[in-house]
Amino acid sequence: MATELSTRTREWLDEYRERRTVQDWLVDIGPFAMLILLVGLFSFTSDVFFTYGNFMGVLKNSTILLFVALAGTYPILQQSIDLSVAANVGLSGVVTAMLVGQFGLLALPLGAGVGLVLGMLNGVVFTKLKLPSFLVTLGTLSVAEGSALLLTGGSSVPFRNATVGWIATGELVPTIPNLVLWGALFYVVTTFVAWKTTFGRYCYALGESESVAELSGVDVDRYKIGVFVLSGLLCGVAGALLAARISSGAASMGDGLLLPSIAAIVMGGTALTGGVGGPHRTVLGVFVIAVLRNGLDLSGVHPFVQEIILGFVVIGAVWMSMDREKIDIVK
Template structure:
């Protein structure tokens, strides 16, 4: 081979010192689950601001912050089962049960009984976790069944009637504001920080991601899958009970349908935030974006005077679109 030919081949060989520029479309596809929710949130803010100038104001911003707080705690609760490729459909029922039981007991024993709300949720989460992990039942069916059970117990305890919650020293910890920021929002931030640390810095968090990525491979690698699922549902139940505590003080009453509206919104927020139902990726921080999308959408439609029934239609369509966009079609065994 001539020297000219060898020199030409060396000229056409890619240099390790000058790697090719990354493909923009490839980068977008790789980070789609993160970029898309932020883009959707920005679009919503722009659209609603153009529709009504009162949308982008300080007072409405604080209103959105307050509205999103309880939903954020409950959406974080829903994040952990979904992160494993499972699902918990009983989180709304846990909100109702924990609030109803504590509101009933508080009439006799005082408001400090409400601190038991997260632990009532913990018991509910334990029941779900044991049935899913050791009875080997699908999480979808287990939590669907236990949701009816929890709501039934709540209605039995309260005789199906609303239970008013009186103002007390304890309620001052969860109502009002500090430096203009609603206290309920600060509690939601505390929950977000703690759960983010659990998901990113602990062995339990790494195990949940691994199970969501591939449960069989995780078992073969020595991951305690059954025990991890129990812990995840325990955490979910505890957070759902905490959401019940925040919500009952927020509305000053416990009703038989207190948590009904939260289930669809919480699952939608998780999926829209970038944690797909197939599991393995995502986490609490991404859920924040989904919660803001849901709350901004709801708030904007109210300000825009959209009919309440049509608001429900829009929210349902948004959930379907979010699932379609985030679903990993290589992993069609969605609910494990």
């Protein structure tokens, strides 16, 4: 019996390997290979790079990007996209900063709740009005940015509250910033949701074939709205933690997060055509982006040149992860 099972396993593995293309292997091992390559390269170009202090700095500086990338992963899994993530971070951060003086620690969940509401707005408009997700979220991007500017008058909103600041900058575990612990916690939670819950399985099902999922009795609109609510909540948490970290809120605090988050998602192995990848892969893309930026900074590369490099990285990542058979359904 054991021999028979072993034979069947080998046959299945052989068949699986035959079905896989070069592109499949690139998506699987590409992020790992690129991360190892970057670490090796920058270790030689900078004496500071391969140190514990710099490593923790990379983790801390990439945590907000991790939240935003995790937020964007779920819509992409179901063949949609959320372009409002960065603006959501800004609005949530502004509301958090404005409420700290009156509510203290309670301002953090209240600010995160703003992100959740914006995400719900995205999902409802997307599903009920039958509009493309990129157009809906492009519109709410403008709504969120305008609302943040209106609330602040275009200025930053500083505050002083040591307890709120400690939530992001303190060290519950010695030498590890709390911000890093928050990132690790939400990474584990979102990965669990994707792998072990009905909600997560239906996200993948919608990405594979929305029509088949609907014929199987899945309440498609419900799960689409749920995905955008989750995305908005994660952005709201990111905005609240960012405000706590810098003790201030500003409409522009989410600027520069949208493109790197999309780069991290597709570089990690979540295809824009949906149904492939997930949050467990997104973290790899975040690490690649974070290490790349940190290494380029230490190497003295001009920030404008870094943006050019990042743009080419995005193009390459999309090329590797795109399923050509489903390219006509990207929306």
